[in-house]
Amino acid sequence: MKSTLLAWDLWRDELRSRIVPVVGDLGLPGLGIETTACHVLSENIDTIYHCGTSMNHLETYMMAKAVNVGSCSELLDFSTHGRNGLLNCISTLGSAVREVR
Numbered sequence: 001m002k003s004t005l006l007a008w009d010l011w012r013d014e015l016r017s018r019i020v021p022v023v024g025d026l027g028l029p030g031l032g033i034e035t036t037a038c039h040v041l042s043e044n045i046d047t048i049y050h051c052g053t054s055m056n057h058l059e060t061y062m063m064a065k066a067v068n069v070g071s072c073s074e075l076l077d078f079s080t081h082g083r084n085g086l087l088n089c090i091s092t093l094g095s096a097v098r099e100v101r
Contacts (some may be wrong), residue, residue, distance in 0.1 A: 026052045029048035031078070042082030050075050051090035 001021065005011035022041065024034030033041070054067040072089060079087045 002015055026074075027054075027066040029074070031074050037079070039082075042078055044083065046085040047088070048075060048079060048085065049088045049090065053091070061069060 001019070001090070022033065030038055040085055050071065051070060054064040056068070057066060075087055075089075
């Protein structure tokens with residue numbers, strides 16, 4: 001991740017502590033994140049950048065739906081619990097920002 005941000009002149013050492021990657025699986029319910037961890041995250045995260053996708057032109061819609069649609073639905077549910085914040089969905093077609101209140 002750091003190398004990509006450096007390539008685009010976006011890396012800032014002073015902001016390093018604010019970037020916290022969360023390992024999960026976009027195709028699983030709850031994004032593959034353990035329930036307790038999910039609750040802790042929902043109380044502490046103020047901004048989500050979602051740019052994960054299944055990008056394979058040989059996939060059918062049904063094959064890609066869990067990752068491409070389901071993950072957005074899961075993140076919308078997640079972002080309405082806990083703290084108010086921003087959900088940034090980045091797609092190959094564009095991006096959208098939703099402030100959750």
